[in-house]
Amino acid sequence: VVLESRWGGRWQWQLAAAVAAVALALFRGLARGAWFGPRLAALAWVVATPLLGHGASTTWQHLTHAAHLAVAGAWLGTVCVLALASRDGHAALPALGALIARFSPLALSCAGLAGVSGTLLAVTYVGTFADLGASPYGRWLLLKLFAVGVVGACGFVNWRRTRGGQAPAPGWLQAEALGAVLTAVVTAILTESEHPAG
Numbered sequence: 001v002v003l004e005s006r007w008g009g010r011w012q013w014q015l016a017a018a019v020a021a022v023a024l025a026l027f028r029g030l031a032r033g034a035w036f037g038p039r040l041a042a043l044a045w046v047v048a049t050p051l052l053g054h055g056a057s058t059t060w061q062h063l064t065h066a067a068h069l070a071v072a073g074a075w076l077g078t079v080c081v082l083a084l085a086s087r088d089g090h091a092a093l094p095a096l097g098a099l100i101a102r103f104s105p106l107a108l109s110c111a112g113l114a115g116v117s118g119t120l121l122a123v124t125y126v127g128t129f130a131d132l133g134a135s136p137y138g139r140w141l142l143l144k145l146f147a148v149g150v151v152g153a154c155g156f157v158n159w160r161r162t163r164g165g166q167a168p169a170p171g172w173l174q175a176e177a178l179g180a181v182l183t184a185v186v187t188a189i190l191t192e193s194e195h196p197a198g
Helices: 005-030 035-053 060-090 090-126 130-134 136-163 170-191
Strands: none
Touching: 005 090, 035 060, 060 090, 060 136, 060 170, 090 136, 130 136, 136 170
């Protein structure tokens, strides 16, 4: 199936892009100038991933899924990195405040674009408001929206703290990261769930 089916061919592209991104990141190091290759491989992975789920239906859906994955990944991935950095102790918190201040314009842009692309996909796949509560897909989507709301609320709290000159609160950073992980897990389930409008 992996070698001969249409699905397998698409999966091979996704696997190749993921392996290339990890390999380039590991072997090229973390120097500023060494990230072009991993970024290019990550972009290839973003384009290949929708081919395995609902995004394979039409070109428009493929591009919308890829854009949604790219901006949501930039937003939620950085959230997780900041949360991991906060585990180094209270000495790192003032520096994290500066990072949050620098990251917030990108976060707001990416979150906004993720919201727009996600809304377009939800309208395409859900069909009606009644399907949100009446279908498994709709209920998973509601859980995803809840997780995204947790990420946004926690991010807003720390953004307000850093704007007021305070260090970010580690507990809020950790909760934000957990919300990001939950969002990714639920999204993985959504991509393989039958949608009501299909």
